[in-house]
Amino acid sequence: MLLLAGCGTQRALAPKPDPDEVRAQIVRLMPASASNRQGWATDIYAAFEAQGLDPSKENLCAVLAVAEQESTYQADPTVPGLARIAREEINRRAARLHVPGFLVSAALGLTSPTGKTYAQRLNSVRTERELSAVFDDFIGMAPLGQQLFGNFNPVRTGGPMQVSIAFAEKNARGYPYTVDGSIRREVFTRRGGLYFGTAHLLGYPASYTRSLYRFADFNAGWYASRNAAFQSAVSLASGVDLALDGDLIRYDTREAGTTERAVRQLGPRLGLSERAIRQALEEGDTLDFEETELYGQVYKLAEAKAGKALPRAILPGITLKSPKITRKLTTAWFAERVDERRRKCMLR
Incomplete structure (x- = not known):
């Protein structure tokens, strides 16, 4: 019993890992081919620290493995054929609501807040962050936006860990950064995507x-x-x-x-x-x-x-x-x- 009590006390009084050492370890664990490893290490450490998670090698490698699989360490990864995917989604919803194609084309021909038409912006999108911004503007400004999408932006995942935006919005309490506009926008950043992705991966007991x-x-x-x-x-x-x-x-x-x-x-x-x-x-x-x-x-x-x-x-x-x-x-x-x-x- 005395031995067990000693182990328990030792565990409770274990020194907190040094932040610089943890960040240095994250840099070492990342592939040499990854760019800006120091920046990634800073944001990953911040996610662990804010959520009170153990920065063990196993946990750090788990987060790094998901980020590598989902984005190859890109904060806002490109998606091949994204413009085509977006137009097909709009056409599917229009057909479901019996909205004529010429009305959709007219709506997409309107000038968006950036000065370009919605069609021009859709044709040039390469990342989900860009696409999400187009849909946000389209829903809020175009006459057909509310009819086609209501308040529902069809971009549902994003960021370096491709975390669910709905999950992020539901678990935003305790987010350690000043929110830039919305939690949705934060998910598409490296810091936000890593924070919520880490929470989704490690933030529950199992x-x-x-x-x-x-x-x-x-x-x-x-x-x-x-x-x-x-x-x-x-x-x-x-x-x-x-x-x-x-x-x-x-x-x-x-x-x-x-x-x-x-x-x-x-x-x-x-x-x-x-x-x-x-x-x-x-x-x-x-x-x-x-x-x-x-x-x-x-x-x-x-x-x-x-x-x-x-x-x-x-x-x-x-x-x-x-x-x-x-x-x-x-x-x-x-x-x-x-x-x-x-x-x-x-x-x-």
Whole structure:
């Protein structure tokens, strides 16, 4: 007991890492080919410091690996064919709303606040930051802007870690910088993109033993890897085939989704009511889900049937879909690719 108390005290009194040493370490961990490594190190350290995260080599390499995968260390990376993607999005929305093409063309021919027409600006965009600015102006100024997009800017991710703008806006409290106009605009900066990307990657407690599953969660949502493993256990215990996507309940309605219905079939064997099952599944976006009776009982049934221990995390089976993606990619592909970059970073 005295030894344990001593270890606990030693941990509590461990000296805070020296900022200069941490920044120097980040520079060493980055590939030599990356430009302005000192600037990246400054912003990454600031993100860790503001969020009270441990700047361990593992954590630093995890952030660096995502940034390298998503942007090759570019604060505002270019997207091939972005102008075409933008025009196609506008045309899709116009067709859905039965807005004639000639009206769309007329609206895009209007002069924007920059002095150029919206069409000219769209034709020259190369980055999501530029495209987001065009849509913001178009929504606010053009007659058809509100009709086509309301207040919804279709650019939903951005910055060096391609973090969700909705996530950033929801988690803006504690942001350490003076906001330049909006959180959306901050995401497209190096400092903002790294701050919110780091929060999305490391800013939640998880019982994972490998960074691989955090990388999958970064792509598919918090706890997606754990929840996909739970779905696999439910499928084994119930005999119901399930998509292992990490979505335990439907958030667009109170109606039960396929996973919830499969768990309900196990209800009598679990000794749980439908209400209790629903309440437990609603904890699926928190670490507390692992402490629920449902979680433990499902694994007990599934492992008895399998005759062996089952994993508590697996890579979700999700195919990535986006106008920017031109080939078949999956969450597993993303996670494994980033994990390989993390491994190389650790070797450095």
